Amino acid sequence: MFMTNIETVPGKRIVACQGVVAGSTVRAKHAGRDLMAGLKNIFGGELRGYTELLEESREQAINRMKQQAAQLGGNAIVNVRFSTSSVAAGAAEIYVYGTSVTVAD
Amino acid sequence: MQYQPGLPEHNDNVSHQRPGREFLLLIVAAVVFVLLAVWVTGFAVNWAVTRVDPQTEKRLLAGVSGVLDSQDDAHLEQKKRVEKLLQPLLACVDQPYDIQVVIQDDAAPNAFAVPGGQMWVTTGLLESGLSENGLSFILGHELGHFANRDHLRGMGRSLVLWVLSRSLIGGDSGISELLSPSLLLGEAQHSQAQESAADVTGLQALQCRYGHVGGATEFFENLQINHADSLPGMHYFESHPQLQQRIKSLQTTAREQSMPTAKVLPLQIGR
């Protein structure tokens, strides 16, 4: 399934549109990662544990969005946008949305 | 281009597991984890405590607790007599502190082993009708706390568990209220074990000093008269074992170690 963050899928023609589809996950890191992050708060540097966690969550959110588009009969998603927010102590929410379309050559 | 409106058949953005079941699972796992952490901390602290000598401990505690009292003049006479009673017991119990007796003016019968080496005895205890042997048992029990370095142990445990809980749970999570009962349980069980161990030391001190253990259970029997038992099941959370249980354990230990009982001596400590 194609995904772009522009209006179209380059090289293809949009023949139908199903409207907005979205995928979201809320993931919490476990206490161990918290510990390392606490230490990093002192020393600075990339929080690799969190980066991985959010990347996994994003993957899952994108998959959920693709599934929703497939349910509606689309085969591509255009104008994809991401949003991350922290909703609880230690948990982050990833929201990805776009417009589900059917493309043909 | 066509607009094909539709709604998805199933909502992929939510999991469909039942929240009640998930909650129960998680809380059981969390309680088990906390109890395990307390247990492991116990071992670690026990090991560490044997490596701290009393001088260092005194210096550590001097900064932490300023509780060391000096004796007021009204009870100097009683203090001297309690110290006379304490002397032979010191020979019977191997502990590294120099013990100082302080008499506290308090109607409640009690005795405290204070970190650093002070032993507090209330006037209520001296007037509660104990025999000399009964009081010696109490002194021996408190010496047991000193011998086992119970204060340092308690401090070490609190410190380690506090650091663990802050780093793993964090300051503003809601589950600290949820998990504190299990933490309390772990600490209460440890405290009860400490008290039982000190009871055994008291018993051995009596045997060593008098050649018999008559009078060991006097204090608890006196307390039982007015004491109300805690609610069923809640005795696991108390810091001391139940009175009846303490009396039974002392009798069993005396039997197992062939400690005889004999007549007790009257207490000779004036007002």
Add this chain to the structure above:
Amino acid sequence: MSSQLLINIGYLLVLLSLGYVFGRRAESKHYKDIQRREKLLLALPTVSSEQPLGDITVSNSQLVRGSVVISVDYFKRMLAGLRAFFGGEVQAYETLLDRARREAILRMKESAPNAAQIINLRVETSSIYRGAQSIGSVEVLAFGTAIYTADTAVPAAHASAGSSTQAGTYSVRPGPTGN
């Protein structure tokens, strides 16, 4: 000391059960309501693209928005706290945010009943904290540009829901309904 503990545990259990019972009830009521309104508003195309769908002569456009703030109940909060200890998906909050977002988008659509389309949909989420507590509530804002054609920009009295007589080369075809 043990009676104090019993009181604490009892208090906790009461709050948890209140949160569980009333929270679940509110949630299922809300979901039914959302599904009903989504069916009604299905005919209003909403896209996140900047370009309108198809060839359509736009006579008027307007920025429209819808927002909602939904609060967390005690049970959800505890569940999230436990999850933050062990890691994994915080299922309790997934439903919360799903509801909030669909509600916000619905409110946005409802604020433009005569629009032909809504384009350039954006969604913003934020959590409202109350002091040091981890979460009090979640706010979702959905906004986009509603475009009107000469046909549809009519007074409310003459509007027909789900009309498919707009000028333009796109047609409305009913799709599968569900959830």
